[in-house]
Amino acid sequence: MNLTRQTLARVLLLLLTAVLILPMPALADSPSGDSRLADILEDDQARAALIAELRRSAAEADAVQPEETEPAVSLPGRVAQLTQSLAEGTVEEVEAALQSGREAWQQLMTADLMDLTLQVGLLAGLIAATLVTLWLLSWLARFAYRGLNGYAFSRTGTVGIIRRGVAIISSLIIDVATVLLAWLTGYAIALFVLGTSGEMTAQETLFLNAFLIVELLRAAIRLVFSKRWPGLRPVPLTDEEAAYWTAWTTRMAAFLGYGLLFVVPVVNQTVTPELGRAVALIIIFMAFLKGVALVMQNRKRVKDRLITLAERMETGFAQISLNLVAKTWHVIALVYLAAILGTAVLFPEQALPFMLAATFQTLIAVAAGIGLSAFLTRVILRRIQLPEDTRTKFPQLEERLNAYIPMSLKITRFTILAIVAGVILDAWTPFSLAGWVASDSGTLIIGKIVAVALIIAFAMLLWLVIASWIEFKLNPAAGDGEPNPRTRTLLTIFRNAIAIALIVMTVMVVLAEIGINIGPLIAGAGVLGLAIGFGAQKLVQDVITGVFIQLENAVNVGDVVTAGGMTGTVERLTIRSMGLRDLSGTYHLMPFSSVDAVSNYMRDFGYHVGEYGVAYREDTDQVIARLRDAFAELRSMPEVAPNVLGDLEVHGVTALADSSVNVRVRIKTAPGMQWAVGREYNRLVKRHFDAAGIEIPFPHMTLYFGEDKAGQAPPARILLEEDGTDHEDATAPPRISRFRSRSNPKFKGDFDEGEE
Helix, strand or coil, X not given: CCHHHHHHHHHHHHHHHHHHHCHHXXXXXXXXXXXXXXXXXXXXXXXHHHHHHHHHHHHHHHHHHHHHHCCCCCHHHHHHHHHHHHHHHHHHHHHHHHHHHHHHHHHHHHCCHHHHHHHHHHHHHHHHHHHHHHHHHHHXXXXXXXXXXXXXXXXXXXXXXXXXXXXXXXXXXXXXXXXXXXXXXXXXXXXXXXXXXXXXXXXXXXXXXXXXXXXHHHHHHHHHHCCCCHHHCCCCCCHHHHHHHHHHHHHHHHHHHHHHHHHHHHHHHHCCHHHHHHHHHHHHHHHHHHHHHHHHHCHHHHHHHHHHHHXXXXXXXXXXXXXXXXXXXXXXXXXXXXXXXXXXHHCCCCHHHHHHHHHHHHHHHHHHHHHHHHHHHHHHCCCCCCCHHHHHHCCCHHHHHHHHHHXXXXXXXXXXXXXXXXXXXXHHCCCCHHHHHHCHHHHHHXXXXXHHHHHHHHHHHHHHHHHHHHHHHHCHHHCCCCCCHHHHHHHHHHHHHHHHHHHHHHHHHHHHXXXXXXXXXXXXXXXXXXXXXXXXXXXXXXXXXHHHHHHCCCCCCCCEEEECCEEEEEEEECCCXXXXXXXXXXXEEEEHHHCCCEEECCCCCEEEEEEEEECCCCCHHHHHHHHXXXXXXXXXXXXXXXXXXXXXXXXXEEEECCCCEEEEEEEEECCCCHHHHHHHHHHHHHHHHHHHCCCCCCCCCCCCCCCCCCCCCCCCCCCCCCCCCCCCCCCCCCCCCCCCEEECXXXXXXXXXXXX
């Protein structure tokens, strides 16, 4: 029922009445006015023109009046108008009730008491028979409830939840069946036992209809709280709490239901409608007072209960929602009770149907939303478990799938919340959810939402497939073995590039789908990219050089290279820069624009080039033989042999140097192993040379004291010094220490005698 439109219609009717009635006294007081009005009514053309003018004025008032009067009324003014309407309506209802009470008393005094007593007795007998039948059937149904309660507690886990749901639904069916059987029994008694056979009075029909509606409502309340059977109780309450709320809600339902659906219509039919409205207002006002008292008495209890329930929730959304409801539930309840009272005063005929329909629609929407959200939470929060073989090939796939669960759950909850909010607005406001969905705007908005959701879902699925494929290629356990460094580097860069491109394309498509013109965005991005390109030429050069270096397979992660004057192991490789760690552990980050040439020591194979110098007196053939012996021993070492790829290459004597004769050899090794093989070979060469007595020259120093013209050498001056040790015999000559010579800083290569 659209109350807003009804209120507007009432206001327009009052305005129109005022416009038509208020000028009448002035017109009636003027004799000339009477004659003019009579002349107009007698003239057919004038009368037709007057009618046309009145219709035109009414049409203009309908079109202009809401726009001119509605915005002019402020919020305090609207509140004042509503308060005045409530006060005036209350006064009118009280006056009408008093007048109707006097008329009812007069009718009672003049009525036939015997006939009235008979009718009341027959109606009381029908009421008693129907209620006794319901009580007997409910007593018999206890045995079924006891069995269903045991069935609900017979199992635990998922099976237990399913059994409990089946038991709750079965108990509702039994409860509804008892109500229907009692109603049919009362219907049969009214037709064939009481009064004239085959006929029913209006009062009997009203009672049976009220009985069916009220008892079905009480059955729904008993389903929710189930004070005697914990297994059939869907809400987490103790037995004491369930009994408390069952008593109060069922009593309130019976009081309001039988009062408004039975007592009020009977008063309307037998007495006057005005007295019936007064009785309805009294019933609603008493229920309002009792409801307010009940809410305030249980404010803290319900709040604590909801907070405790929120602490047991697994998700943050449920915790926040329950905490918010715990703090504001009493306000919502009081506003709801005030709305019932206000609509009953302003719209006495439509108040009850509207409030019942809106309340049931709200309760069903909220219950369905909570139930669906709880079910999806249980289903979605379960971790996805992949088979062992799939986890071996795709180690991160299971974690990636489970990472989408929280986001999917949030989107699902938001969708459920939006639908529930729309249903509640449809129930309490002029907004029509079905009409909006069927309208062009609703269809357009829903279509765009679905399209955006599908686009995002497709993008996520595409990223999942691409990331899993790259993960499969990089996984050594996938079947193809360990990927080479180039494959690993290129796939990593490809994954990053795909992620950026996919995000940009998805955002662009989503913006275009929701109606945003992406043409200016693309043009602006092009201009911005051009400006950035001019302002960041170095960055662009880095990226372009990096792309070609990767395509030419010049560098991979783990390679030992020389680039930009630095030598080290490549630890990080991006599209813009390269990270090297040298022998001392220093990490160097070099942009590709600073790399002119790359020397890679890890391509296909390597060489250990050894150049060994021996003394001039040594036989070079014997030296080469010892070098071959050292290589043979190297090949026999199991930890080194796999890294040696060929025989020893002897290049022969390469130089007759100042102090040595140099012999060069070369050993072909696996890539990156030339340094380890070279170190081990140098160790073996030293051992073999020492065993053969081959001298490896090192710098020597010869002292020449000169000679005279006769060829005689002058005597060498030797300085004797003590070794600093105390001697018992002071007369003993001092011991001669070793000769020490020190370099003369004035004459290069000359050495002076040792000093004290």
